[in-house]
Amino acid sequence: MVCFFFLSSIVLLSCDTDEFDYQGGKTDFEDVYRPQIHFSPQKNWINDPNGMVYLDGEYHLFYQYNPLGTVWGNMSWGHAISKDLLKWEQQAVKLYPDELGAIFSGSAVIDKNNTAGFGENAMVAIYTSSGQKQTQSIAYSTDKGRTFTKYSENPVIENPGMADFRDPKVFWHEATNKWVMSLSTHHTITFYGSANLIDWEYLSEFRYYDGGPYGIWECPDLFPLEFNGEKKWVLLVSTTNAPNGGTATQYFVGSFDGLSFKADPAPYPLWLDYGRDNYAGVTWSNIPDTDGRAIFIGWMSNWNYANQTPTSGFRGAMTLPRSLSLVQHSDNYLLLGSEVVSEIESIASDWNSVFTGTIVNESKTVEMGITAPPAYELEIEFSDVQDTNPVLELSNVHGDIVKIELDLLNGQLYFDRRNSGHVSFNFAHFPGRFSSPVHSGLDKIKLNVFVDQSSVEVFINEGLSCQTNLVFPKEIYDQMNIVSDNGSLDVNIGVRVFNSIW
Numbered sequence: 001m002v003c004f005f006f007l008s009s010i011v012l013l014s015c016d017t018d019e020f021d022y023q024g025g026k027t028d029f030e031d032v033y034r035p036q037i038h039f040s041p042q043k044n045w046i047n048d049p050n051g052m053v054y055l056d057g058e059y060h061l062f063y064q065y066n067p068l069g070t071v072w073g074n075m076s077w078g079h080a081i082s083k084d085l086l087k088w089e090q091q092a093v094k095l096y097p098d099e100l101g102a103i104f105s106g107s108a109v110i111d112k113n114n115t116a117g118f119g120e121n122a123m124v125a126i127y128t129s130s131g132q133k134q135t136q137s138i139a140y141s142t143d144k145g146r147t148f149t150k151y152s153e154n155p156v157i158e159n160p161g162m163a164d165f166r167d168p169k170v171f172w173h174e175a176t177n178k179w180v181m182s183l184s185t186h187h188t189i190t191f192y193g194s195a196n197l198i199d200w201e202y203l204s205e206f207r208y209y210d211g212g213p214y215g216i217w218e219c220p221d222l223f224p225l226e227f228n229g230e231k232k233w234v235l236l237v238s239t240t241n242a243p244n245g246g247t248a249t250q251y252f253v254g255s256f257d258g259l260s261f262k263a264d265p266a267p268y269p270l271w272l273d274y275g276r277d278n279y280a281g282v283t284w285s286n287i288p289d290t291d292g293r294a295i296f297i298g299w300m301s302n303w304n305y306a307n308q309t310p311t312s313g314f315r316g317a318m319t320l321p322r323s324l325s326l327v328q329h330s331d332n333y334l335l336l337g338s339e340v341v342s343e344i345e346s347i348a349s350d351w352n353s354v355f356t357g358t359i360v361n362e363s364k365t366v367e368m369g370i371t372a373p374p375a376y377e378l379e380i381e382f383s384d385v386q387d388t389n390p391v392l393e394l395s396n397v398h399g400d401i402v403k404i405e406l407d408l409l410n411g412q413l414y415f416d417r418r419n420s421g422h423v424s425f426n427f428a429h430f431p432g433r434f435s436s437p438v439h440s441g442l443d444k445i446k447l448n449v450f451v452d453q454s455s456v457e458v459f460i461n462e463g464l465s466c467q468t469n470l471v472f473p474k475e476i477y478d479q480m481n482i483v484s485d486n487g488s489l490d491v492n493i494g495v496r497v498f499n500s501i502w
């Protein structure tokens, strides 16, 4: 996004970069807004997740990082490693700006067959060099991502004359025996192919115009997913044209033959997440076949206000890691569902059933039985729904409140953060009430709600639709009300708390 791209980087060029490396040591992971179950940097600014790749038991997460401050700039690749996608060890910064420009978003692959000649199983990062123009460059690591060497002949793809030419995501396409890159090219995604990660040729361009205002397309990801024994292809595109304002990630489901992607008919745009704070996310590369999941993580913010969120010392966090799958919609097209990865069990307490009963024309306070937890999950099942507008309210003693409102006749869920806590840091864009489709009938509605110190992620009906939103309450919400003022509902509520990942 943003037009300040070309201003960046130069500051770092003359620095002794090591001085900015993270050395461990004292951290302030107890800041009131510090996420307790989400990745956030020890200090400074982050945006997009980059270069996510799995190798020998380690999940690597690189990310857009400003080593010098808490606002966007000096873009470099920060790095963290996890064995379980939840507990992260922050590493030294891996790629700093150079004479070609700042290090913008990109991906990483494991070159099993040494196609590039950097060594068997080299980890190869493919990223955008953003200087006077945007070009694509590569760097490699032969020590499992601990150190990287930039390729001496960068860039590997020159700019054909476009202002927006970035965010390469690469995978090995077995059927045609080549690497395939998805690249954002203004309002389209362009695919390139290569035998060796160094020499790239143009394959095709994908565009989709639905008649509405057209955002800039960024951070694409093309990957296969099985549905009913059939291999489908999913294309993620992050765009500045979000359903609830600012930036969000849409998807297309279709086919890919090694040359071009074709979208199946569906009522596009469809959104991976309808909330305001899930952007630039992509899936992990090199997940073993024995696992087979498409594991996704997104940047939990929105360019509308990302530079102003009220955290101190650090700014930015990632969403919870999610496993993506295809689900049939009753109107005969495929939806992309997302659920939090099962690794979350390792930091979760047992479920505590806190309410089972019928709520009729009342605002029922439900004791959650928790005091100041690091983070928690609610599972709420509504059945025998006579009231078509039930509301879940989460609040604290300071009067900060979020409302999750169902409008079942119209098949919508609303997330209202207008009074969620601190909202005035960007009054024009942050407060609001955001809608998302429920994608199901009235008979049974299940919500899974993950509440951390500064975020709420809502998954509807096993992840058929979701909303991720930042919130900045004075304290985590620890009070719950279920409101049914227009009939009755049968409700079943469970709560479990999570240990901090730090």
Ligand code: FRU
Pocket (backbone or CB within 6 Å): 001, 002, 047, 048, 064, 075, 104, 105, 128, 166, 167, 218, 219, 280
């Ligand atoms: C998406 C994005 C990318 C770019 C990066 C720069 O949030 O705008 O297109 O590579 O951020 O930090």
